[in-house]
Amino acid sequence: MTLPQGVWWRGKAWISPGLGIFLGHAGNHDWHSHMAHQITVSLNGSLTVKSPSSSLTARAICIRAGVSHRIEADEVLSIYLDALSDEARALPDNVGVGITPIEIGDTAALRKLLSSADPSAHQIRQMVRRVLNLTTPPASDPRLQSVLAALKAPINGRQALAIRVHLSPTRFSHWFVEQTGLPLRSYRKWSRLVIALQHIAGGANLTAAAHAAGFADAAHFSRTFRELFGLDPSSALGHVSLKG
Known part of the structure; x- marks a missing residue:
């Protein structure tokens, strides 16, 4: 099915072990649940995240891994943290098990870094930790x-x-x-x-x-991608520049 004009996902995305980022316009998608913690920040006001049992509107929202959801937003910065990453283990204790508001720092420096020619994975990771106000995580098993x-x-x-x-x-x-x-x-x-x-x-x-x-x-x-992201990969990546 061809999506109507104005509802494509558009922007840039970065993927590396343990961490993913999307910066741009949030488009159409169905209910889905992915296996990473997602922190989405509205860049022009607030956003709404809906789960089957609740709805939350805030500037920045944490969606825990495995929670079925949909997002209503325009321009966003979304950060995906692998459940086994140090960053996931360092998330604040008051971030609950469903969808919860989260306090974040200024995103300007991270967005500037992502717009630079060739940011390193280490630079991006360090800036993400700063935006999310993460401290040293507890020792892992x-x-x-x-x-x-x-x-x-x-x-x-x-x-x-x-x-x-x-x-x-x-x-x-x-x-x-x-x-x-x-x-x-x-x-x-x-x-x-x-x-x-x-x-x-x-x-x-x-x-x-x-x-x-x-x-x-x-x-x-493609079936797995739709299950985890709520749309097929061609719709998700057609207008998104993906970098590793």
Whole structure:
């Protein structure tokens, strides 16, 4: 279906391990839930985020991973934090489990950095931490880093991951949810999508990116993209410059 004029997603996006950013005009999308924490800031007033059970209007809103939602906004800065990232663990304790307002710093310096010729991932990450007023995160369970590394390998089933951290498969599933708030299957789906987007940012087409990330084909990738973002990748990326 062709979207009406004026409702395309337009702007720039950056994707790197653990962190994603969108800066621009928010367009049409359906209900969706992605497996990263999202902080969206209105750049021209306020925005409204709706979940199936609530609605919130504020300048900046945190949407926790796994929460089904829709956004009503115009010009926005959206920051996506991987559930296993240091930045996610450093989020304020008063940011709840659904959709909640969040206090942020001035976004001008981050927007200026994103508009520069070639900002580094380190520069962007440091500026994001400043905007979100993040302090040093609490120490993480070292087993999480081991699991995160293993999830990048071709063979990373639940049993192999459980053996890696010396847990039974059943206990591992519970432990992973305790640590991340997400089921392993959901997190793994999100991880594959991020890998595909990194390949697209590097110049690969949808089919090549889908295969490189472990999807069966481009159609499988597109279905997952719609599930996690609420629209198909061609509509999401057609007017968005994606950089890795």
